[in-house]
Amino acid sequence: xxxxxxxxxxxxxxxxxxxxxxxxxxxxxxxxxxxxxxxxxxxxxxxxxxxxxxxxxxxxxxxxxxxxxxxxxxxxxxxxxxxxxxxxxxxxxxxxxxxxxxxxxxxxxxxxxxxxxxxxxxxxxxxxxxxxxxxxxxxxxxxxxxxxxxxxxxxxxxxxxxxxxxxxxxxxxxxxxxxxxxxxxxxxxxxxxxxxxxxxxxxxxxxxxxxxxxxxxxxxxxxxxxxxxxxxxxxxxxxxxxxxxxxxxxxxxxxxxxxxxxxxxxxxxxxxxxxxxxxxxxxxxxxxxxxxxxxxxxxxxxxxxxxxxxxxxxxxxxxxxxxxxxxxxxxxxxxxxxxxxxxxxxxxxxxxxxxxxxxxxx
Amino acid sequence: xxxxxxxxxxxxxxxxxxxxxxxxxxxxxxxxxxxxxxxxxxxxxxxxxxxxxxxxxxxxxxxxxxxxxxxxxxxxxxxxxxxxxxxxxxxxxxxxxxxxxxxxxxxxxxxxxxxxxxxxxxxxxxxxxx
Numbered sequence: 001x002x003x004x005x006x007x008x009x010x011x012x013x014x015x016x017x018x019x020x021x022x023x024x025x026x027x028x029x030x031x032x033x034x035x036x037x038x039x040x041x042x043x044x045x046x047x048x049x050x051x052x053x054x055x056x057x058x059x060x061x062x063x064x065x066x067x068x069x070x071x072x073x074x075x076x077x078x079x080x081x082x083x084x085x086x087x088x089x090x091x092x093x094x095x096x097x098x099x100x101x102x103x104x105x106x107x108x109x110x111x112x113x114x115x116x117x118x119x120x121x122x123x124x125x126x127x128x129x130x131x132x133x134x135x136x137x138x139x140x141x142x143x144x145x146x147x148x149x150x151x152x153x154x155x156x157x158x159x160x161x162x163x164x165x166x167x168x169x170x171x172x173x174x175x176x177x178x179x180x181x182x183x184x185x186x187x188x189x190x191x192x193x194x195x196x197x198x199x200x201x202x203x204x205x206x207x208x209x210x211x212x213x214x215x216x217x218x219x220x221x222x223x224x225x226x227x228x229x230x231x232x233x234x235x236x237x238x239x240x241x242x243x244x245x246x247x248x249x250x251x252x253x254x255x256x257x258x259x260x261x262x263x264x265x266x267x268x269x270x271x272x273x274x275x276x277x278x279x280x281x282x283x284x285x286x287x288x289x290x291x292x293x294x295x296x297x298x299x300x301x302x303x304x305x306x307x308x309x310x311x312x313x314x315x316x317x318x319x320x321x322x323x324x325x326x327x328x329x330x331x332x333x334x335x336x337x338x339x340x341x342x343x344x345x346x347x348x349x350x351x352x353x354x355x356x357x358x359x360x361x362x
Numbered sequence: 363x364x365x366x367x368x369x370x371x372x373x374x375x376x377x378x379x380x381x382x383x384x385x386x387x388x389x390x391x392x393x394x395x396x397x398x399x400x401x402x403x404x405x406x407x408x409x410x411x412x413x414x415x416x417x418x419x420x421x422x423x424x425x426x427x428x429x430x431x432x433x434x435x436x437x438x439x440x441x442x443x444x445x446x447x448x449x450x451x452x453x454x455x456x457x458x459x460x461x462x463x464x465x466x467x468x469x470x471x472x473x474x475x476x477x478x479x480x481x482x483x484x485x486x487x488x489x490x491x492x
Binding site: 290292314340 | 401424427428429455
């Protein structure tokens with residue numbers, strides 16, 4: 001039995017092609033995935049991301065709990081509303097999920113985790129709550145709309161009414177709680193500026209239609225995937241999972257090593273891995289021949305040795321194949337990718353290809 | 363609802379075939395197939411002069427989502443490949459039965475060979491089953 005978000009009828013009305021995504025009936029595109037991709041890079045598009053799991057945490061020990069649970073450190077959140085990206089690790093350092101935590105002030109936090117990992121995340125998080133005086137609440141009463149693109153904030157502000165002013169005042173990676181259950185954050189998953197807006201499910205349809213009237217076009221999960229890949233952002237379950245650590249997933253920057261006495265889950269395993277060395281690198285690949293790299297394809301080093309593509313696609317912005325890959329420590333600047341039994345040349349780059357509409361690779 | 367022209371013949375693997383009446387046939391993928399694939403980004407057309415048996419993989423259509431083989435609907439020799447697809451693969455999406463044609467083959471006894479393929483009604487019924 002698949003679930004539907006509060007915007008299901010709006011998707012159908014907009015001509016969406018619906019697919020099953022992690023048990024949710026979600027729009028893959030509304031006609032052309034590539035057009036939707038360009039719309040977000042050039043103007044403004046919106047995504048229904050209500051399938052993602054929103055959790056509220058409160059209680060006197062909530063901060064201590066998160067400092068134990070997460071590889072990044074919520075003590076870094078100095079102003080209410082500020083967001084922190086982090087991995088949640090198992091004892092072996094494997095990634096259970098990646099998530100965003102907002103500090104709402106006092107002992108209150110809001111956590112957004114992936115839809116596909118909902119049940120295992122909840123089970124893990126509840127089990128770890130033992131010994132902490134804190135409470136987790138599922139917020140299934142909220143819908144989430146991501147409005148993204150160079151004109152996204154401006155367009156969204158025209159329909160936010162009283163909320164427009166505080167929303168426009170947000171700095172990047174900052175959110176704000178407003179009246180009537182509205183929460184607006186300057187975050188996203190596209191490499192463009194924009195908002196992620198949470199609001200009660202009953203009001204989601206009206207906001208969606210108002211945004212459309214304001215010139216924000218609906219975009220599906222297909223465009224969301226090519227946008228995040230161009231931005232060099234990892235996708236859980238594809239670029240990392242419980243069998244790899246953040247240190248081999250391009251996410252070392254999200255691990256807060258200091259202070260040394262903060263004993264987060266997975267810390268010992270990561271320290272051992274770091275001490276042993278020889279870590280595989282997580283890189284970007286730009287294909288230099290016609291073709292589209294795909295997850296699971298082999299990456300072959302000139303001196304021998306192999307890696308693997310974790311995410312790959314055609315980049316609508318760059319008009320060529322790009323990929324994220326996990327490769328041996330000694331990988332140089334050039335590799336080959338095996339695509340449909342042909343070996344095609346690729347260049348190794350930092351894993352971010354496009355930001356704010358501009359190519360980062362030439 | 364997919365467009366399935368009456369004057370063409372079809373395969374279960376979603377190719378269409380047009381009898382040009384001069385011993386050659388033109389081949390492409392159906393409207394239904396292009397809709398399933400989504401935006402095409404590359405089309406690898408077969409080499410002119412290459413010969414294929416019926417059912418051989420002879421071309422590749424690659425969308426943002428996935429790469430798919432195109433199969434020779436009939437046995438024959440490739441005599442033309444659509445030169446516009448190298449720069450404009452999206453023609454297959456926008457005009458699958460016209461400007462988005464993929465290649466032409468010389469076929470022995472085209473009329474007879476075509477009779478072995480599905481007509482529009484049969485193809486329409488087959489995609490409704492999917």
